[in-house]
Amino acid sequence: MEKYLNSTGLTYFWNRLKNYFVKQESGKGLSTNDYTTAEKSKLSGVASGAQVNIIEQVKVNGNAITPSSKAVNITVPTKVSALNNDSGFQTASQVSSSIAAALSGVTSISFQIVDKLPTTGTNGVFYLVSDKHSDSSDAYDEYVWISATSKFEKIGNTDVDLSGYIKQSDITAITTAEIDTIAV
Incomplete structure (x- = not known):
């Protein structure tokens, strides 16, 4: 059985956790001076507005610029x-043209139930291959032929596998005694 932390357990855990830390003293940022007198003196000697790490050169794409x-x-x-379109990204009009060109040869749509996919297909035909799915109303895997790639494209089924997910009935709140065991 898995455990989760509810509000009661979280409150209890938070109160236990606070005991492990030093409380801040009123009016102080730190409760002790954790750096040496020599370091404090060195820091006091730095001039107001001093610039130690000044950038000496700025480049844009390897080319130096002079401020x-x-x-x-x-x-x-x-x-x-x-920008330079070195990856060949398409504009909205190019995508629209490509879709229109791909659909231009489709004059009708039909569905064919087949035992297996043929070697090649036909534009406008949905090939339905029988398959057992978790949903009884989904008896086929659907494929279409993409002539530009000379390959079938699987376009769907509705299978969903939730077997790896935890159910609410499989979890209980962690107890304060269990928190005590963890926080030792």
């Missing part, structure tokens, strides 16, 4: 059209 003041402004493209 005209203490500020550097690097222009970053905010539109895809300003």
Whole structure:
């Protein structure tokens, strides 16, 4: 049986956990001086506004730029059209054209129940291959032929396997005695 932490257990655990930490003293950020007098003196000697780690050179894509003041402004493209499309991403109109071209040869849709997929298919035909599914109203796997790739594409079934999930009836709240065992 799995355990979960409910509000009673969480309150109890929180109160136990607080005993492991030092309480903050009123008016102090730290309850002790954890750094040495020498370090404190060194820090006191740093001039107000001192800059130790100053950037000495700024580059954009490997090209050095020379700041005209203490500020550097690097222009970053905010539109895809300003970038090099080296991956061949498609625009909305290109996607629409591709879909229209793919559907242009389909003049009707039909469904064929087959024992197995044929070597090649026909555009506009849904091939239904018998398969046993968890849902009794879903008796087939559906495939369509994609002529551009010369392959079948499986377009669906409704199987869902929830066997690896925990059920509410399989869990109980952790007890304070169990928290005591963990918090030792």
